Amino acid sequence: MLLDKSNQVFSSVSWFDEIDSTNLELGRQLAAGGGDFSAVIAGSQTRGQGRLGREWLSPSGASLSLSIAIKRKLENPGWLSLLAALAVQRMIKNQKITEVGIKWPNDVLVQGKKISGILAQLIDGAVIVGIGLNLKKQAPELNAISMEELGLDLDIDTAASEIGGLFGDLIRNFELNPDEVKKEFSKACITLGQSVRAELPSGDQLFGIASEVDSLGQLVILTPEPKHLSAGDVWHLRS
Ligand code: BT5
Numbered sequence: 001m002l003l004d005k006s007n008q009v010f011s012s013v014s015w016f017d018e019i020d021s022t023n024l025e026l027g028r029q030l031a032a033g034g035g036d037f038s039a040v041i042a043g044s045q046t047r048g049q050g051r052l053g054r055e056w057l058s059p060s061g062a063s064l065s066l067s068i069a070i071k072r073k074l075e076n077p078g079w080l081s082l083l084a085a086l087a088v089q090r091m092i093k094n095q096k097i098t099e100v101g102i103k104w105p106n107d108v109l110v111q112g113k114k115i116s117g118i119l120a121q122l123i124d125g126a127v128i129v130g131i132g133l134n135l136k137k138q139a140p141e142l143n144a145i146s147m148e149e150l151g152l153d154l155d156i157d158t159a160a161s162e163i164g165g166l167f168g169d170l171i172r173n174f175e176l177n178p179d180e181v182k183k184e185f186s187k188a189c190i191t192l193g194q195s196v197r198a199e200l201p202s203g204d205q206l207f208g209i210a211s212e213v214d215s216l217g218q219l220v221i222l223t224p225e226p227k228h229l230s231a232g233d234v235w236h237l238r239s
Contacts (some may be wrong), residue, residue, distance in 0.1 A: 005161035009168065010039040010068070010192045018060065020047040022067035023130040027123045029069075036071035037168065041160050048132065051106065051119055051231075052201060062136040062146070064159045068167065070127040071099055074175065077127050078230070080219035081106050081120035082185055085173060087166035088116045089188045091159070095152050101190035104210065104219045104234055109190070116206035129167075178215075185213060191234055196221060200232045210234070 006013045012035060019025050022040040024047070029038065042065040048056035058065045070080055085102045092100045100110045108116035109110065119130040134146035135154055147154050174181045186192055191210045198206040198221055208223035218228040 005157050006039065006041060006164065009161045009164040010037055011035045012038045014038075014040045015027055016040070016042040017044065018042065018044045020051050020067075021130075022065045023049055023119060023121060023128050026067040026069055026128050026130075028141060030071075030124060030126050030128070034069055036069060037164075038069045039160070039164060040067045041065070041156065043156060049119055049130070050117060052233075056117060056119070056132050057139060057142065058132055059138075062134065062138060064131070064133040064135055064156050064163075066160045066163065067128055067130040068134075068164060070129060071125075074171070076174075076178070076215060077122075079174060079178075080127050080129055080171075080217075081118045081215065082217050083170045083181070084118045084163075084167055084187050085116070085167075086181075086188060087163050087170055088118075088131060088133060090166050090170075091162045092147075092150075094162075095147075095150075097150055102185070102188050103236070104189055104191040104213065105217070105231075107157075110145050110150065113143050115145050115147070131163060133163070135159065145180075150193050157213075160214055181235070182213065189213065191219065191236065195237045197235045197237055198232050199235075200229070216231070 019042040022042050026040045032057035045065050048058040050056040084136040088108045106118040116133045121128045136146050136148045138144040196210045208221040211222050212220045217228045221227045
């Protein structure tokens with residue numbers, strides 16, 4: 001595997017054919033002194049992590065698993081996972097796939113199926129942003145789609161460097177002009193304007209209209225009074 005492209009985007013890159021989880025590995029590297037915008041890339045994971053203790057499947061040869069360390073201090077770190085989702089959405093849109101949107105907070109969907117998921121974790125003051133992207137067809141029981149099924153043949157290094165480059169640009173733009181980036185996110189976020197059911201990590205439920213994403217990256221749900229949701233799962237309801 002040549003890592004020419006990734007090496008130009010990240011401050012350092014560690015590549016593994018197989019690892020437990022790129023987020024876990026980057027956490028270990030940060031504990032040993034890893035730098036800002038360092039990355040771990042893997043061809044497969046044996047313990048790929050989703051949110052809330054769920055599993056992310058990343059079988060060999062079928063997906064990109066990429067984790068990026070953000071050590072610089074940001075005003076609104078809660079936006080990082082949204083910016084990562086936006087980077088993936090932009091990358092896919094650049095390939096002339098139009099029907100690609102973000103389901104708050106972390107799913108990138110094409111034709112209503114999940115092509116990418118993001119897991120951001122705060123570890124020792126750094127944020128580890130983990131990005132999984134399906135390159136090839138996944139297990140049929142998942143509501144998943146892949147780049148290959150969209151007619152796009154993308155190798156792991158190209159996908160990692162494109163997403164990393166766009167993510168870095170978005171972080172810089174967000175610091176300079178957050179309103180512009182929020183506007184782009186709002187356009188890409190298919191949750192906004194929808195009638196939703198939200199399930200909080202506590203198990204409580206909320207019903208209402210998803211109206212906006214606030215400055216902390218939280219989803220505002222009008223129930224009808226505004227409730228700000230920082231974590232949880234959202235289902236779009238159709239009337
Ligand atoms: C996520 O969680 O979508 C976050 C996924 C983050 C994965 C990356 S890979 C690099 C880094 N290292 C890690 O260990 N993790 C990160 P969540 O929203 O909880 O969604 C998990 C759910 O998505 C599962 O319960 C399945 O239903 C579904 N799922 C699992 N694997 C999938 C896949 N490959 N494609 C589509 N859906 C999948």
